Amino acid sequence: xxxxxxxxxxxxxxxxxxxxxxxxxxxxxxxxxxxxxxxxxxxxxxxxxxxxxxxxxxxxxxxxxxxxxxxxxxxxxxxxxxxxxxxxxxxxxxxxxxxxxxxxxxxxxxxxxxxxxxxxxxxxxxxxxxxxxxxxxxxxxxxxxxxxxxxxxxxxxxxxxxxxxxxxxxxxxxxxxxxxxxxxxxxxxxxxxxxxxxxxxxxxxxxxxxxxxxxxxxxxxxxxxxxxxxxxx
Numbered sequence: 529x530x531x532x533x534x535x536x537x538x539x540x541x542x543x544x545x546x547x548x549x550x551x552x553x554x555x556x557x558x559x560x561x562x563x564x565x566x567x568x569x570x571x572x573x574x575x576x577x578x579x580x581x582x583x584x585x586x587x588x589x590x591x592x593x594x595x596x597x598x599x600x601x602x603x604x605x606x607x608x609x610x611x612x613x614x615x616x617x618x619x620x621x622x623x624x625x626x627x628x629x630x631x632x633x634x635x636x637x638x639x640x641x642x643x644x645x646x647x648x649x650x651x652x653x654x655x656x657x658x659x660x661x662x663x664x665x666x667x668x669x670x671x672x673x674x675x676x677x678x679x680x681x682x683x684x685x686x687x688x689x690x691x692x693x694x695x696x697x698x699x700x701x702x703x704x705x706x707x708x709x710x711x712x713x714x715x716x717x718x719x720x721x722x723x724x725x726x727x728x729x730x731x732x733x734x735x736x737x738x739x740x741x742x743x744x745x746x747x748x749x750x751x752x753x754x755x756x757x758x759x760x761x
Contacts, residue, residue, distance in 0.1 A: 680747030
């Protein structure tokens with residue numbers, strides 16, 4: 529478990545980000561930059577109002593040193609390619625990639641001050657394993673995987689950069705794919721381990737990447753997908 533660290537979570541008011549904040553906040557100083565704070569009551573965190581798609585982060589509310597940075601905003605825009613406009617691709621890229629780049633640029637000095645900081649991004653299993661109707665999100669998250677490796681090389685040894693590539697996870701972002709029992713059962717059956725993932729499971733992987741246990745790991749994309757990315761059963 530991570531202790532006594534300053535961690536910034538972009539988009540941590542729901543889903544994986546919220547699960548991560550819940551696990552970290554008791555023994556660390558956690559900053560959440562998000563549009564909403566409605567789910568954060570009762571948590572010992574510092575909230576910064578922020579929209580990653582069109583705002584600049586106010587760093588005056590942050591400490592001089594950050595030990596961890598996690599970028600959680602994302603999209604799941606699953607449609608046939610012929611029905612996706614170029615604007616739809618641009619919108620997904622803005623959320624998934626440009627928002628991450630701008631946020632990280634803003635706090636890079638704070639992470640450098642740590643001397644041993646960790647950055648965690650999120651990709652998707654659909655980058656490694658081609659899946660129909662995933663062209664827009666896979667294109668954006670593929671860029672995230674490339675960014676992860678490039679920045680890991682550039683920032684070593686002071687800042688480690690890794691990513692997590694999950695399959696479908698039970699979060700508000702995925703709610704439209706899991707809004708009845710039939711959809712949930714079908715989603716479970718697609719995974720060799722017989723179920724979709726939970727936000728807490730992905731958050732625990734993020735904690736591993738943020739902590740000393742992964743101190744000799746950088747430039748990696750951690751596949752956490754119930755086996756769907758590599759196995760056929």
